[in-house]
Amino acid sequence: MEDKVSxxxxxxxxxxxxxxxxGVDDIEVYLYEADTFNSRVITNYVTVRSxxxxxxxxxxxxxKKVAFVSVSSLDINRIIETAKLAAKIAxxxxxxxxxxxxxxxxxxxxxxxxxxEGLASLGSxxxxxxxxxxxxxxxxxxxxxxxxxxxxxxxxxxxxxxxRGISIGDxxxxxxxxxxxxxxxxxxxxxxxxxxxxxxxxxxxxxxxxPRAVEMAEEGLKAKKPKEPFRGDAIIDPxxxxxxxxxxxxxxxxxxxxxxxxxxxGMIDKQVANPNLTVLDDGTLPEGLATxxxxxxxxxxxxxxxxxxxxxxxxxxxxxxxxxxxxxxTGNARRRDYKSQPxxxxxxxxxxxTTGKKLEDLIRExxxxxxLRGEAMGSHLINPLKGSMAIxxxxxxxxxxxxxxxxxxxISMSADYFEFLKNIDTVGSxxxxxxxxKIPTIIARNVYFS
Amino acid sequence: xxxxxxxxxxxxxxxxAGFVEARGEKQVTNIIRFSNEVLKSIESTSLIGIxxxxxxxxxxxxxFTGVLTEESVEEAVRKAxxxxxxxxxxxxxxxxxxxxxxKEYSGFIPSRNKDPEHIELEEKIELLRxxxxxxxxxxGLASITAIYAELYGERFFLNSEGLRRHWxxxxxxxxxxxxxxxxxxxxxxxxxxxxxxxxxxYEKKTPEEIAKKAYTSxxxxxxxxxxxxxxxPLVADPTFIGVLAHESFGHLTEGDYVATxxxxxxxxxxxxxxxxxxxxxxxxxxxNYGFYIPYDDEGVATEKVVLLDKGILKAYLHSRNxxxxxxxxxxxxxxxxxxxxxxxxxxxxxxFGPGDxxxxxxxxxxxxxxxxxxSTGGQTEDTGNFTFGANRAYWIENGEIAYPxxxxxxxxxxxxxxxxxIGASKEVIVMSSPLGGCGKGGQGPLPVGDGGPYMAIKEAxxxxxx
Numbered sequence: 001m002e003d004k005v006s007x008x009x010x011x012x013x014x015x016x017x018x019x020x021x022x023g024v025d026d027i028e029v030y031l032y033e034a035d036t037f038n039s040r041v042i043t044n045y046v047t048v049r050s051x052x053x054x055x056x057x058x059x060x061x062x063x064k065k066v067a068f069v070s071v072s073s074l075d076i077n078r079i080i081e082t083a084k085l086a087a088k089i090a091x092x093x094x095x096x097x098x099x100x101x102x103x104x105x106x107x108x109x110x111x112x113x114x115x116x117e118g119l120a121s122l123g124s125x126x127x128x129x130x131x132x133x134x135x136x137x138x139x140x141x142x143x144x145x146x147x148x149x150x151x152x153x154x155x156x157x158x159x160x161x162x163x164r165g166i167s168i169g170d171x172x173x174x175x176x177x178x179x180x181x182x183x184x185x186x187x188x189x190x191x192x193x194x195x196x197x198x199x200x201x202x203x204x205x206x207x208x209x210x211p212r213a214v215e216m217a218e219e220g221l222k223a224k225k226p227k228e229p230f231r232g233d234a235i236i237d238p239x240x241x242x243x244x245x246x247x248x249x250x251x252x253x254x255x256x257x258x259x260x261x262x263x264x265x266g267m268i269d270k271q272v273a274n275p276n277l278t279v280l281d282d283g284t285l286p287e288g289l290a291t292x293x294x295x296x297x298x299x300x301x302x303x304x305x306x307x308x309x310x311x312x313x314x315x316x317x318x319x320x321x322x323x324x325x326x327x328x329x330t331g332n333a334r335r336r337d338y339k340s341q342p343x344x345x346x347x348x349x350x351x352x353x354t355t356g357k358k359l360e361d362l363i364r365e366x367x368x369x370x371x372l373r374g375e376a377m378g379s380h381l382i383n384p385l386k387g388s389m390a391i392x393x394x395x396x397x398x399x400x401x402x403x404x405x406x407x408x409x410x411i412s413m414s415a416d417y418f419e420f421l422k423n424i425d426t427v428g429s430x431x432x433x434x435x436x437x438k439i440p441t442i443i444a445r446n447v448y449f450s
Numbered sequence: 451x452x453x454x455x456x457x458x459x460x461x462x463x464x465x466x467a468g469f470v471e472a473r474g475e476k477q478v479t480n481i482i483r484f485s486n487e488v489l490k491s492i493e494s495t496s497l498i499g500i501x502x503x504x505x506x507x508x509x510x511x512x513x514f515t516g517v518l519t520e521e522s523v524e525e526a527v528r529k530a531x532x533x534x535x536x537x538x539x540x541x542x543x544x545x546x547x548x549x550x551x552x553k554e555y556s557g558f559i560p561s562r563n564k565d566p567e568h569i570e571l572e573e574k575i576e577l578l579r580x581x582x583x584x585x586x587x588x589x590g591l592a593s594i595t596a597i598y599a600e601l602y603g604e605r606f607f608l609n610s611e612g613l614r615r616h617w618x619x620x621x622x623x624x625x626x627x628x629x630x631x632x633x634x635x636x637x638x639x640x641x642x643x644x645x646x647x648x649x650x651x652y653e654k655k656t657p658e659e660i661a662k663k664a665y666t667s668x669x670x671x672x673x674x675x676x677x678x679x680x681x682x683p684l685v686a687d688p689t690f691i692g693v694l695a696h697e698s699f700g701h702l703t704e705g706d707y708v709a710t711x712x713x714x715x716x717x718x719x720x721x722x723x724x725x726x727x728x729x730x731x732x733x734x735x736x737x738n739y740g741f742y743i744p745y746d747d748e749g750v751a752t753e754k755v756v757l758l759d760k761g762i763l764k765a766y767l768h769s770r771n772x773x774x775x776x777x778x779x780x781x782x783x784x785x786x787x788x789x790x791x792x793x794x795x796x797x798x799x800x801x802f803g804p805g806d807x808x809x810x811x812x813x814x815x816x817x818x819x820x821x822x823x824x825s826t827g828g829q830t831e832d833t834g835n836f837t838f839g840a841n842r843a844y845w846i847e848n849g850e851i852a853y854p855x856x857x858x859x860x861x862x863x864x865x866x867x868x869x870x871x872i873g874a875s876k877e878v879i880v881m882s883s884p885l886g887g888c889g890k891g892g893q894g895p896l897p898v899g900d901g902g903p904y905m906a907i908k909e910a911x912x913x914x915x916x
Contacts (some may be wrong), residue, residue: 037533038892039533039537040891040892041540042706042707042710042712043542043710043711043712044540044541044542044543044710045541045542045543045706045709045710046509046510046537046540046541046545047510047512047792047794047891048509048510048511048512048533048534048536048537048792049511049512049513049514049533049790049791049792050511050512050513050529050530050532050533051501051512051513051514051515051526051529051790052514052515052516053516053790054516055516066491067491067492068491068492068493068494069493069494069495069496070493070494070495070496071495071496072495072496072497072498072499072516073498073516073517075517082494082496085494086494089492089494089571092492092570092571092572092575093489093492093575094488094489096488096489096490097488098488124529124532124533124536125532125536127536128533128536128537129536131537131540132537132539132540135540136540145711145712146710146711146712146832148712150891150892152892182712182832189833191831229679259485259486259593260486260592260593260629261592261593261595261629263636339479339493339495340493341491341493377829377831377837378828378829378837378839378859380827381826381827381828381837381839381859383638383826383857385629385636385638386636386638386671386856386857388856388857390837390857390859390913392829392835392837392861394831410831410835412837412861412913414679414913450679450913
């Protein structure tokens, strides 16, 4: 993998050296390559694909005119040709008064995230073997209605090279498995799911998602409808929390703040969440899925306190937004892929546990409420500015008097997102690594269930 | 491109594949963004590559490469074959295609007089700027985001039966988003338009009008009132109802879900599932502003499929493989988001069919209830329960719009919803979206269209409004 990084850096450097021929003041090349295997199975219907997804994203600056282009190729000639298109586009643009310059190098690159040679070297035969085991074991379930399995393993390599002296790259390997079962018994249906995602493969943990999902589905067969809407407390598991953290990420983006699109404008050093809530953004967390030596514009990944006991401490910056305020980037430039230009977003969010409490202890603290777990529908419908939030959970459990009473049919939790942040007063100690970061189970008080 | 596709097919057959499809793709995507009055970015992406799908025994594998050399294509063929072989043991359903007698596409083709492929970026920037200029400086306006997005290119298809297709996908559209601050309240509004027409369409659908709608929506949103969650009569506009047609009904008719009995619509052809106003159509024909798709990614000419005819379930959507599994005809619904993915059963343009009323008559019919316009997206369970957010919502009193509502979410079971439809307008609008599309099996956003008439629903559960 080191060789691949050097190769990408060398392609980047060759392109950057030709900046005068391309006709720009500054140029940045982001190169990405992922060797991907992925398989999807619906019960007994299998699709599988395998190949290399590779390309380059090129950002150029002529004075304060900036343009971005990308190409699905690592061929130097095609990258140069595309860079020339970028130069042409930049010339057609007006100046961006808020642009200072492309990133300057910054010292102190972070270490690698965890890299598992064993995971990276799995071939399609072994990976297909994992899929087979899930399918075969699932076939044994007598009341199975449907199984949905999605398995992806990606070995990625990236490099960022620019004409101001940045030249860095890194690599990693990630496996992601989504497993869902749907059971049917006496006309009733129950659905359960679990996810395995990691930078280091542990087969026992990988296959443990199956019995957990099945147990959840079996509980679903016994689900009842809530008698009436009520106000109560919510225990929210790491997967649900990972699907509703995004409005927080949206509002702490320095770009959204600077452009007038954030609720947190002018809120630095002010209370935005419960005093029991401390959240870090840590791009150096070894097991974190977002961890790399640098962010997506070659600035060292960093660890910073985002919310300290409910008080907002910083916005998240890339170089564009940082230079605009005469600051340093916080290493939060992120891209969806090589086809998109960087903008500030979270890396790995880490919620600090306020108690050593595990899920069982948290349940005992609830007088009347619901444990939300598994999958949340409607999480992307949260309005990040107005704060209206209504999510529906398919695998909830009803809690009364500190005890789980029974599973619930699809139940909705509604709250104002900003009130919700202030009502998260307990952060548990059982974490999961998810695409959001290192996420625990939490308690949010006084939400509305219907 | 054709040389390499021929090479791929030949190679795969030699290596033991029983059936082979090779797809070549060239696609350019351009996205122009304004933030407030500043032209913030122009992103251009160029995608070229070849994907090979093989059937080996009972199973199917897909390999791909972005490097257009015989050596890379051969490697991709090998990956396709290896991955198919790896899973042959667990593939319970055969991956073979049904026989297909080639036809030509015979639907509507939108005009492309001003083909975005041949128009300079400056003209597109100016188009977007017209919208920004229209609303800049408006009262309370805190932020504008404006986007112009387009995709165009070529798709090449060749299979081991010798079927050859070539077509040029194209879509373009604009999106405006406005944030307003008024009396301490924040208002948020958005409006979009997209189609497969050339840029001449913006003489009719002007960016000024679209931007203005985003701004007025933001103002209304700042003044919007809360609605108590509960059951209310509903009038839905074509863009809201279209999302329902696609998300909560269309997916349930997809052949892979039906053949595996995962869909609740399995085995229910001929059953009455909705009222006489519930007709749902699926076509590669864009109707008006939908996405034009003459051929799917298996080279099958797209058919117009009436899924639900006056409430009665008539058909499912198929690839050649799912058609074979269910002993039905292929409908031209096998699509892939790019050469990197295998073609799976996907929708194209999904819409409710017309009724016999006017929009005003529908409001009269409902008298008191909720009116929803556009959607902020939603989700459907495979049980048929769905949740959708409305982009805009209003309270209807005495058959007229009374005031805006905030955060309205509609929740129902699709089969209850279909039975509760009590009226539909004659006018049908089908529309694509500038950037969005459908997501399935890790492939998204795939360009689609959806829509329908204005529709009245006896009652639906309205949530949200916090």
